[in-house]
Amino acid sequence: MIRISSLPLIESTEQFHAAKQILLVDVLFVGDAPRDMREYIKNNHGGFVYEKKTYVPITLTGAPESLLANVQKPITFKFDRGFENNYFFDSELEVAIWHKKLYDISALVNEPSIAFEREESFIIERYLSGVIPFPSKPEEIKLLTLPSKAPAIGTAAMKGLKPVRK
Numbered sequence: 001m002i003r004i005s006s007l008p009l010i011e012s013t014e015q016f017h018a019a020k021q022i023l024l025v026d027v028l029f030v031g032d033a034p035r036d037m038r039e040y041i042k043n044n045h046g047g048f049v050y051e052k053k054t055y056v057p058i059t060l061t062g063a064p065e066s067l068l069a070n071v072q073k074p075i076t077f078k079f080d081r082g083f084e085n086n087y088f089f090d091s092e093l094e095v096a097i098w099h100k101k102l103y104d105i106s107a108l109v110n111e112p113s114i115a116f117e118r119e120e121s122f123i124i125e126r127y128l129s130g131v132i133p134f135p136s137k138p139e140e141i142k143l144l145t146l147p148s149k150a151p152a153i154g155t156a157a158m159k160g161l162k163p164v165r166k
Contacts, residue, residue, distance in 0.1 A: 010102040020106040024060040
């Protein structure tokens with residue numbers, strides 16, 4: 001059993017492209033399933049409840065090229081009893097690296113199968129409660145931009161107002 005928390009984290013796009021095998025870790029919200037299905041997922045598929053919502057940790061392994069080839073394509077997770085849910089990986093590689101979702105598992109390439117320990121508190125801390133929003137680029141503030149002139153009252157018609165008759 002492998003602990004996700006002990007795997008080497010990918011911290012740059014160069015590390016991502018240099019890796020032979022990667023692991024993408026995230027959580028899948030399954031709270032839209034019926035109550036008995038949520039209980040079934042918790043008991044049989046490693047699901048857990050955080051702030052009264054049910055989640056399942058997901059792990060996807062593969063080559064970096066295969067992850068990028070499947071950008072914006074739904075990855076369907078089928079649970080027993082006919083319930084399924086889709087996971088989408090957006091094209092923002094920097095965002096995935098920022099949120100610490102990618103791990104280098106090149107050392108485990110020759111393993112016939114990989115099993116992960118259930119680290120519920122680690123998953124909650126890293127992917128639900130401890131999420132820090134990705135910093136967006138601040139918009140440029142132009143101090144020398146002239147404001148558009150508002151028409152003076154009485155020289156141009158104001159929109160939405162009607163003259164008052166006496």
